[in-house]
Amino acid sequence: MIRAEGLSYAVGGVPIIRDLSFAAALAAPLLILGPNGAGKSVLLRLLHGLLRPDAGRIEVPGPQAMVFQRPVLLRRSALENVLFPLHGPEAAPRARAALELVGLSAMADRPARRLSGGEQQRLALARAAALAPRILFLDEPCAALDPAATRAVEEIIAHLAAAGTRIVMTSHDLGQARRLAGEVLFLHRGRLLEHTPAADFFTTPRTAEAAAFLRGELLWA
Ligand SMILES: Nc1ncnc2c1ncn2[C@@H]1O[C@H](COP(=O)(O)OP(=O)(O)OP(=O)(O)O)[C@@H](O)[C@H]1O
Numbered sequence: 001m002i003r004a005e006g007l008s009y010a011v012g013g014v015p016i017i018r019d020l021s022f023a024a025a026l027a028a029p030l031l032i033l034g035p036n037g038a039g040k041s042v043l044l045r046l047l048h049g050l051l052r053p054d055a056g057r058i059e060v061p062g063p064q065a066m067v068f069q070r071p072v073l074l075r076r077s078a079l080e081n082v083l084f085p086l087h088g089p090e091a092a093p094r095a096r097a098a099l100e101l102v103g104l105s106a107m108a109d110r111p112a113r114r115l116s117g118g119e120q121q122r123l124a125l126a127r128a129a130a131l132a133p134r135i136l137f138l139d140e141p142c143a144a145l146d147p148a149a150t151r152a153v154e155e156i157i158a159h160l161a162a163a164g165t166r167i168v169m170t171s172h173d174l175g176q177a178r179r180l181a182g183e184v185l186f187l188h189r190g191r192l193l194e195h196t197p198a199a200d201f202f203t204t205p206r207t208a209e210a211a212a213f214l215r216g217e218l219l220w221a
Contacts, residue, residue, distance in 0.1 A: 007056035028182020071124035118149025
């Protein structure tokens, strides 16, 4: 269960997240959707603890990991990037298994930063998966990827979700959201307008803003 209560966050007096509350069981991926500037990335960072709210409470079970739009990789091999946060005798087999999971075993010894964008994002997912998080936060993980690389990353996310990792992610790609989402949080101007099972959100949105967003007519918060 992930829970937020009365969450608020402002920068320089400008409210970015406004009195936001929800509770989700995360039985299937939770997608945070909304127009540009709605506050999706900030909400994800608050939930993961990278930002501290001005008000409100957050309950997220650990351990957690996060993958960003542009992966932050060390100037080392792919395998060493996955090994880096791991410790103990299980580290090496776990790192290898994680590379296998994302289809990068053959590239284990290649410099991570020379991999393609899609391969780098799969590597970032392997590094997160190797930590065996209960919750994995993904911030626009496919924003910089082409359709084929996007599909490969989606398959990994779906696989992790099926294996029991709770997924909370933001996406600009409505097709992707339809493919992956179990539940949707719809944000607009820092407010939570809908928290709905995905099937309902995409067919019968409750708010005019969500309906406009789904028609592609609401691009900016
Ligand atoms: N550190 C900051 N300083 C000032 N403004 C910020 C800061 N972080 C976020 N914002 C503003 O807060 C609002 C929400 O930002 P956020 O990145 O969460 O939006 P988003 O919904 O993820 O948008 P996008 O879809 O464009 O990525 C935006 O107007 C953004 O400019």
